Amino acid sequence: MGDHQSDFRNLPYGAQAADDTNEPDARAARRDRAVRAAVAQGVVGPDEPIAGLLDVTGIRASAAALHAAFDAVTAPGTPVLHAFAVKATPLVPVLRLLAEAGLGAEVASPGELALATAAGIPPERIVLDSPAKTPAEIREALRRGVALNADNPQELERLDAILDGATPSSPVGVRVNPQVGGGSIGALSTATPTSKFGVALRDPGARDWVLNAYAARPWLTRLHAHSGSQGMPLELLAEGLGVLHGLAEEINEAAGRKQIDTLDIGGGLPVNFQSDADDPSHAAYAALLRKTVPGLFDGRYGLVTEFGRSVLAKHGTVLARVEYTKSAGARPIAVTHAGVQVATRTVYNPESWPLRIAAYDAEGRPRTGDTVVQDVAGPACFAGDLLATGQHMPRLHPGDWAAALDTGAYYFAHHYAYNSLPRPAVHGWVETPAGPGGEDAEAAVRFATVRPAQTVAEIVAEGGAAHLDSLTTLGGATGPA
Numbered sequence: 001m002g003d004h005q006s007d008f009r010n011l012p013y014g015a016q017a018a019d020d021t022n023e024p025d026a027r028a029a030r031r032d033r034a035v036r037a038a039v040a041q042g043v044v045g046p047d048e049p050i051a052g053l054l055d056v057t058g059i060r061a062s063a064a065a066l067h068a069a070f071d072a073v074t075a076p077g078t079p080v081l082h083a084f085a086v087k088a089t090p091l092v093p094v095l096r097l098l099a100e101a102g103l104g105a106e107v108a109s110p111g112e113l114a115l116a117t118a119a120g121i122p123p124e125r126i127v128l129d130s131p132a133k134t135p136a137e138i139r140e141a142l143r144r145g146v147a148l149n150a151d152n153p154q155e156l157e158r159l160d161a162i163l164d165g166a167t168p169s170s171p172v173g174v175r176v177n178p179q180v181g182g183g184s185i186g187a188l189s190t191a192t193p194t195s196k197f198g199v200a201l202r203d204p205g206a207r208d209w210v211l212n213a214y215a216a217r218p219w220l221t222r223l224h225a226h227s228g229s230q231g232m233p234l235e236l237l238a239e240g241l242g243v244l245h246g247l248a249e250e251i252n253e254a255a256g257r258k259q260i261d262t263l264d265i266g267g268g269l270p271v272n273f274q275s276d277a278d279d280p281s282h283a284a285y286a287a288l289l290r291k292t293v294p295g296l297f298d299g300r301y302g303l304v305t306e307f308g309r310s311v312l313a314k315h316g317t318v319l320a321r322v323e324y325t326k327s328a329g330a331r332p333i334a335v336t337h338a339g340v341q342v343a344t345r346t347v348y349n350p351e352s353w354p355l356r357i358a359a360y361d362a363e364g365r366p367r368t369g370d371t372v373v374q375d376v377a378g379p380a381c382f383a384g385d386l387l388a389t390g391q392h393m394p395r396l397h398p399g400d401w402a403a404a405l406d407t408g409a410y411y412f413a414h415h416y417a418y419n420s421l422p423r424p425a426v427h428g429w430v431e432t433p434a435g436p437g438g439e440d441a442e443a444a445v446r447f448a449t450v451r452p453a454q455t456v457a458e459i460v461a462e463g464g465a466a467h468l469d470s471l472t473t474l475g476g477a478t479g480p481a
């Protein structure tokens with residue numbers, strides 16, 4: 001498919017009007033046509049039994065909706081940077097597409113910074129957040145002019161030493177933990193009393209330390225909080241940002257000037273995994289914040305957001321071929337090529353990360369027939385490798401396709417190499433205007449490669465093949481005594 005980066009970002013906008021692109025029915029119908037086209041065009045098949053599919057039209061619409069949501073509540077002229085959380089979908093062509101849609105990048109490692117840079121995102125539109133920044137990472141961010149948020153007092157002391165009295169050219173802030181509590185998924189709740197992130201504001205002496213830190217460093221101009229993501233009630237996210245805003249006001253009052261000019265309010269908008277609806281929407285969240293923390297939007301503070309999952313999740317599908325079907329304990333089981341290697345969180349914590357599975361026949365058409373209760377299993381060699389357990393759906397048959405929905409974030413871009421299973425290919429797609437309803441609708445869907453499938457040779461190389469004899473020759477050993 002040629003140069004996958006340029007092909008991907010240059011795909012046309014598609015046939016849907018902008019006002020209905022992300023309506024649930026339109027999204028689902030568009031996905032059905034894309035699956036049919038993927039099978040018809042050989043994007044997937046017996047020799048390519050798994051792939052990730054990204055709806056480019058939907059991604060563009062979500063980016064536009066995010067901009068519109070905050071434009072509707074902020075004072076005119078307020079600088080707002082929507083920095084996409086790279087960890088959600090760390091794929092260069094995706095970051096490039098989002099950059100062209102007006103988003104920046106939030107990064108948390110040298111690798112993510114390199115991905116954002118490769119996508120052409122300029123340093124002034126990148127924010128570095130990490131709880132374990134090395135001196136080299138800090139120096140590189142400062143050298144480039146990348147904004148960063150110090151996570152703790154020791155990191156701020158490290159910054160002092162690196163700067164050695166100089167004023168940084170990068171915007172610098174401190175991350176605080178408002179300690180407002182957690183949501184239903186503890187691992188993603190970052191504002192608990194004992195969270196590893198940020199300065200815990202309710203701990204004894206912590207608030208005074210923050211005030212003194214800003215008073216001693218006039219170059220600290222930002223303040224950051226992120227209370228959690230999936231499983232967090234919106235009201236709790238808003239409460240955390242109320243704490244952030246109140247602290248910024250206190251710092252500026254103590255300084256007698258507008259020392260803090262930008263508030264980084266993080267991301268964390270949960271995603272609905274039960275249907276195709278965007279519920280909650282970015283617009284609903286922005287409206288809630290406007291109501292509960294109006295000072296965020298009166299124009300006195302620039303804003304940075306760090307949304308990830310809520311921008312991409314709904315626009316990704318993992319499509320996996322059904323290799324075999326069987327029955328155990330009277331329960332139908334479909335054995336597919338998608339499991340723990342792409343859906344690690346779902347397999348190990350299905351209660352928190354359930355997936356909807358859509359059934360398609362061997363030609364990629366929605367599977368019809370009697371609904372049964374069946375398991376959809378993956379290829380890994382352990383019993384828990386299940387995409388879905390006891391799901392009500394049409395019975396799958398060998399050669400059919402199982403589609404794991406809402407997987408555009410934190411799924412096919414986060415490979416888990418169990419059993420040395422290869423990383424699947426990822427393709428972006430759009431429909432041309434002549435597509436829907438035509439006799440050859442599947443031919444009107446265009447695909448572009450985002451990432452090719454990993455080869456067996458690459459797996460062997462990753463497994464250290466270049467160092468074949470490194471252990472057998474270690475210390476001059478030649479074999480058993």
